[in-house]
Amino acid sequence: MGKERKADVLQRSYEAAEDIMKQRAKSFYEAFRRLPEDRFHGVCALYAFNRYADDLADGDAAAKTREERLMALEELERNVKNLYSDECMGSSLEESFWPAFQDTVTSWGIPLNALLNQIEGQKSDLSFQEIQTMEDLKEYSRKVAGSVGRMMVPLLALDEKLAEDPNFLLACEELGIGMQITNILRDVGEDLRERNRIYLPSEFLETYGITKETLRSLSFGEQTTEDSLPSGFIQMADHLMELANPLYEGIASYLHYFHPAARTPLLSAALLYQGIHGAIRKSRYNVFTKRCYTDSMTRAKLVLKAKSLVDLL
Incomplete structure (x- = not known):
């Protein structure tokens, strides 16, 4: 393939990756589009990779069977490892984002372990087993979300x-872990209805006297109200949020490590995600039949806070 042809293929691939992020993560897209073009394109390519892996595990990939999705994740893993091999072979993947992803990996030195951890996390989601302890939850979150923080560092530092x-x-990884824990708490009802999964640690449920049957009843019950929630669940939710909070806070000490154009978006994302805790409390802990979002005024205040903190650097 000639140089002009390769350049054309690569440009179209980066455009495809950008379209994926624009369609699937609009706020993330808007936040980071102010990065220098080469960094932004790399962020788009990594987002497309993570979205592809997540879609394989969640079954959004053309209604494939579990076995087919596992094979697809293993094929993805082989192709990723191949990028780091001295005898790099051609990719067996024909996804539109792949040339851009390959170029980003080689140009920016994206760490292999972060990519493999992401795939491993999606494999564990596909072969889901109940999470027993808080350490198990953190380890799962480290793979599926902390890995994203790690792989983005070369592009954002x-x-x-x-x-x-x-x-x-570590601070970047912990931010991803904190966000994932918040996601899990916010999406208890949705995860049960759509995936029949409970990500809350079994030891927490036992400690606070909550049965899985109670969680299912609250998630599917048309009569679920804030007044019907067990007090033990409210206490457990507060405990989880208290454990997640320190994971958000470490990144503030390293804002000056980031490219100037990345600082406000990153801190805004951290504050907005942590702000979901307030939305959960405002919804009186109904994470079963309600989607807990921060309202527009709260979001505006948190973004302004992020800008003010960045301006102090």
Whole structure:
């Protein structure tokens, strides 16, 4: 393939990746589009990779069977590993985003472990087993969300030296873990109705006297109201949010490590996600039949807070 042809294919692939992020994560797209073009294109390519892996695990990929989806994840894993091989073979994937993803991986030095952890997390979701302990929940969240923080670092960090700071990497990973824990609490009802899954640790349910049957009843019950929620669930939800909060806060100490154009979007994302905790409380902990969102005024205040904190740097 000639150089002009390769450049044309790569440009179309980056455009496809950008379209995926624009359609599937509009707020994320708007927040990061102000990055320098090369960094933004890389973010789009990594988003497309993560979305593809997640869709395979969640069964959105052309109604494939579980076995077919597992095989597809294993094929994805082989192709990712191949990118890091000295004898790089051609990809067996024909996804539109793949050339852009391959270019991003090689151009920016995206860490292999982060990509493999993402795939491993999606495999565990596909072969779902009940989460027993808080440590199990954190480990699952580290794979499916903390890995995203790690793989984005080369694109968002100010320079390569800062991107290698282990404490900075940990803060980025923990932010992803915190967001995932918040997601899990917010989506209890949805996860039960649509996936028949409970991500809340079994030890927490036992400690607070909550049965899985109660969670199912609340998630499917047309008569579920805020007044019908067990007090134990409210206490457990508060406990989970208290455990998640410190995971959000570490990133603030490393804002100066990020490219200037990434600082406000990143801090805004952290504050907005953490703000879901307030929305859960405002909804009187009904995460079963309500979708707990921050209202527009709260969102505006949190974004303004993020901008103010960044301006202090």
